[in-house]
Amino acid sequence: MPQKPDTTEIAIVGAGPAGVAAAVTAARAGASVTVLDEYARPGGQYYKQPAHADGGPTYPNSLASNIEQGRELLEGLSHPGIDLQCNTLVWNISADELVLDLCGPAGARALQAQCIILCAGATERVMPFPGWTLPGVIMAGASQLMLKAHGILPGKRFLLAGTGPLLQITAIQLLEAGAQIAALVELRSRTEFLRSAASLWRYRDKLGQGFANLQKLLQARVPIKFGHTIARALGENEVSGAVIMRVDGDGRPIPGSETTLKVDTICLNYGFAPATELPRIAGCEQYFDQDYATYATSTNDNLETSITGILAAGETRGMGGAEVAVIEGQLAGSVAAQQLGFSPPIDQNELFDKRLQARAVAATLGKMFQLKPGLCALVTDDVPVCRCEEVSAGEVRTAIRNGVVQLNQLKPWTRAGMGSCQGRICGDILRQIVASETGLPLQDIQPFTARAPVKPVPLEVVGGPVADTGTLTWEDHVGGYGVART
Amino acid sequence: MKAQRISKIERATPVTIIVNGQEIQAHAGESIAAALLAAGQRQISQNNKSSAARGYFCGMGMCFECVATVDGIPNVRTCITEVAPGCIVDTSS
Numbered sequence A: 001m002p003q004k005p006d007t008t009e010i011a012i013v014g015a016g017p018a019g020v021a022a023a024v025t026a027a028r029a030g031a032s033v034t035v036l037d038e039y040a041r042p043g044g045q046y047y048k049q050p051a052h053a054d055g056g057p058t059y060p061n062s063l064a065s066n067i068e069q070g071r072e073l074l075e076g077l078s079h080p081g082i083d084l085q086c087n088t089l090v091w092n093i094s095a096d097e098l099v100l101d102l103c104g105p106a107g108a109r110a111l112q113a114q115c116i117i118l119c120a121g122a123t124e125r126v127m128p129f130p131g132w133t134l135p136g137v138i139m140a141g142a143s144q145l146m147l148k149a150h151g152i153l154p155g156k157r158f159l160l161a162g163t164g165p166l167l168q169i170t171a172i173q174l175l176e177a178g179a180q181i182a183a184l185v186e187l188r189s190r191t192e193f194l195r196s197a198a199s200l201w202r203y204r205d206k207l208g209q210g211f212a213n214l215q216k217l218l219q220a221r222v223p224i225k226f227g228h229t230i231a232r233a234l235g236e237n238e239v240s241g242a243v244i245m246r247v248d249g250d251g252r253p254i255p256g257s258e259t260t261l262k263v264d265t266i267c268l269n270y271g272f273a274p275a276t277e278l279p280r281i282a283g284c285e286q287y288f289d290q291d292y293a294t295y296a297t298s299t300n301d302n303l304e305t306s307i308t309g310i311l312a313a314g315e316t317r318g319m320g321g322a323e324v325a326v327i328e329g330q331l332a333g334s335v336a337a338q339q340l341g342f343s344p345p346i347d348q349n350e351l352f353d354k355r356l357q358a359r360a361v362a363a364t365l366g367k368m369f370q371l372k373p374g375l376c377a378l379v380t381d382d383v384p385v386c387r388c389e390e391v392s393a394g395e396v397r398t399a400i401r402n403g404v405v406q407l408n409q410l411k412p413w414t415r416a417g418m419g420s421c422q423g424r425i426c427g428d429i430l431r432q433i434v435a436s437e438t439g440l441p442l443q444d445i446q447p448f449t450a451r452a453p454v455k456p457v458p459l460e461v462v463g464g465p466v467a468d469t470g471t472l473t474w475e476d477h478v479g480g481y482g483v484a485r486t
Numbered sequence B: 001m002k003a004q005r006i007s008k009i010e011r012a013t014p015v016t017i018i019v020n021g022q023e024i025q026a027h028a029g030e031s032i033a034a035a036l037l038a039a040g041q042r043q044i045s046q047n048n049k050s051s052a053a054r055g056y057f058c059g060m061g062m063c064f065e066c067v068a069t070v071d072g073i074p075n076v077r078t079c080i081t082e083v084a085p086g087c088i089v090d091t092s093s
Helices: A017-028 A059-079 A138-150 A165-176 A190-198 A204-219 A278-283 A324-340 A346-366 A373-378 A392-403 A407-414 A426-438 B031-038
Strands: A005-015 A033-036 A082-085 A087-096 A098-105 A107-118 A122-124 A135-137 A158-164 A182-186 A225-227 A230-232 A241-246 A259-261 A264-270 A273-275 A284-289 A294-297 A310-312 A384-386 A474-475 A480-483 B014-019 B022-027 B067-070 B074-075 B088-090
Touching: A005 A017, A005 A122, A005 A474, A017 A033, A017 A059, A017 A082, A017 A324, A033 A098, A033 A107, A059 A082, A059 A138, A059 A165, A082 A284, A087 A230, A087 A278, A087 A426, A107 A278, A107 A324, A135 A138, A138 A158, A138 A165, A138 B031, A158 A165, A158 A230, A158 A324, A165 A182, A165 A204, A165 A264, A182 A241, A182 A259, A190 A204, A190 A225, A204 A225, A225 A426, A225 B074, A230 A264, A273 A294, A278 A310, A324 A346, A324 A392, A373 A426, A392 A407, A392 A426, A407 A426, B022 B031
Parallel strands: A005 A033, A005 A107, A033 A082, A107 A310, A135 A264, A158 A182, A158 A264, A182 A225, B014 B088
Antiparallel strands: A087 A098, A098 A107, A122 A273, A230 A241, A241 A259, A284 A294, A474 A480, B014 B022, B067 B074, B067 B088
């Protein structure tokens, strides 16, 4: 590892809506900004751009407008004050010195900043069921990414299952790309759905969008099954069908209500959870977001975390959506620039107001589409909960019956959360299962402790011994040491 | 199940990659996972413990279900790694 870290004025982690907005705002104020992003191209997931098209036309309608919006935001990154570093994973953060450890094209490096803005985004939530590890069961967002980034339709006949507005939006995008949709399965009953729509009455544009989406699906004769859940994915080595069931008010599947559908692809989404590994490693205080039932990073109104010099914007501080992320990015970029003595040409008061309004909409949506505890009944004892280590729900329940009440205690008992994904997929699910088995409120069940490296990196990067490098070279396109191609 | 490249969308330069010894056609900028799905290969890895088939799942590099050996480097996330001309992908281990 290098002796002396590189330096920058403002380091921004994540080039999604929040990070890009923060970078552009701070750079326009005069600050030198370094933006670090794990992926090959900026935009995050929401504003993922087509991988190959320069002004590629012909994308299906609703995707094209999303891509266009993203392109406009991303154009700001060409500001000379912004150094965008892609394919760069921030795998550790040290709060005392404001140093980030990086793994990227130049190998292992460290970067010291005067101010850090964490814009790490969010991850999709799912609930397991028998067959959920089969190839062809994917996250709804993953199907959108295939469409957006690659113009590839990841199946022919789809089932969408879970809860919340993303399912409808995804269904429309898949339809426009030529997919058949066997059903859209929404956990909420029709009555709950309408009742919660009423709670959105103050935000008429959101409500209007929601109804327009529903109408599009009904016009396309997509069967929308309210008060249902996916219960099983069928198939040997890949998906060939699915069983859906009706659920009661708690989300518990009702025996005898099974319907079998012939599908080749199943897209899941149960909302999102904030990515908080880096702020937690830094020691930033967390709070429990009641609306989304997830932990998130605490900040004051200026988006400063409990650690001096570290700000957070967007989903990292609680689910809010892309609109909130852009507003908070602008605010954080402006606050950071001000801290360094620049005068950002931006009206912070106006941003405060816009932020409050956008956050209020997000909070209403969060309350509408929370997970339901009865879904744990689908996670029968034979279902692997931790996909990496193949830890079954039965093993987890045995540990709980023996006294385990926190996720960290599950690790030595079962190895759940100890695989490559480091609990990113199963952490939230395990909290649901512990809550359902013990009766403890979700708030009392802490997430897995976050530790560096945030994601797996080659041993050489964390300072381990470098294997025989005689034949190994750093491969930019893969992000690791490998054998040079001939 | 073969994923479909949507016909109306313009593609970048064709690129050939080698997957388990077989040539597969892809386009510059595509992820390795996208190229595999479009070629009809859905199983990308197998679980270390049970050897069960696993594939593209989260699409954003967090679940590590689509890892393969690429140019001799193990555990490469194919969903966020772009194809390079002639790159050698091994999904058998």
